[in-house]
Amino acid sequence: MIGFPFYVENMEEVAESYELITSEILAKRVADAEDPEEAAMAVMTGSRRRAWDYLLGLHLQYSAGVSLPVLREFFPMLLSSWEEYAKYNKAFDQTARAGGRKVPHLDLYDKDYWRAVRLTSFAICLGHASMLPRVAALWDYENDGMDGLLERLVAPCAPDRGTPPDECTRHLPYFKTLKLFGAEPGQRPALMSNYLDEWYKASRREPYYDSHTKGRLHNYLGYWSFEAAAIAVELDIDDSSFRDKPFYPAELADFGRGFKTGSGVGARDADRLSLRCEAGQACPKAGYWMTPAKAGSRKYFQQGEIMPDVSSDYGSTIWQWDSDQSDPKL
Secondary structure, three states, X not given: OOOHHHHHHHHHHHHHHHHHOOHHHHHHHHHOOOOHHHHHHHHHHHHHHHHHHHHHHHHHHHHHOOOHHHHHHHHHHHHHHHHHHHHHHHXXXXXXXXXXXXXXXXXXXXXXXXXXHHHHHHHHHOOOHHHHHHHHHHHHOOOOOOOHHHHXXXXXXXXXXXXXXXXXXXXXXXXXXXXXXHOOHHHHHHHHHHHHHHHHHHOXXXXXXXXXXXXXXXXXXXXXXXXXXXXXXHOOOOOOOOOOOOOOOHHHHHHHHHHHHXXXXXXXXXXHHXXXXXXXXXXXXXXXXXXXXXXXXXXXXXXXXXXXXXXXXXXXXXXXXXXXXXXXXX
């Protein structure tokens, strides 16, 4: 169980990244720099911190029980933060300060692999499979080879990437998933059940292992085999025999399956849930909107109306489509 103090501590870091590391601030830091190379290093480091924090926040919010439609709405912002980091990482790699060394955005041969797995799994299970080519582009930079699991997961939406290898760049526990893809459909539930039984012990070299123990609680985000849910969705595996096992995020798999099959709340509300609009931009759809920058901000806007900026300490004003479109006067 995640203790409330540690939840607050982690989420405060996420909120700080949201407030202090905006696209505008990063661009201004580069534009105003007296030392361009020092600025390149600073914005690369800052944008990487934000990308890490946003992914941490999504994982932690899932563990805390935040509604899946809300998490779905956040995913495009999370992916954009990684793409902005990728842009600044490439720019820094061209400077003399980099010393000719180019660092992957997601090092598939190191602990970044877990970040790549979560980004890929969240894209699938939160109804954003169309964004998988963008996720894959992140790990394409400066990695020496392909990964068997990740390439199989993105293949349905990125069919021109070639044949996935029969090995994983990060061996345990992930390589054990590869047999699922080649197995007969009727064999897959038993194979997945066995994978989940062995998942935690096989993860002993991963950064999340034993993070619940004393002295590491600030690193504990909740133990979940997100890749198991993504595979279950991709291969349409009947999870009735293993959905109650520890570490299997069954609700996340259910949510993703709704998008894949074109049924359920997730599929019906896909367009609605992705609506967001920055202050100063034209309202994309008439209806009730709200912003986390101000309590009680819910307001009706006409399509084309310019969304207002809200003065607060929250940071950039982002207006979000309210899932409740009822008129408060009725």
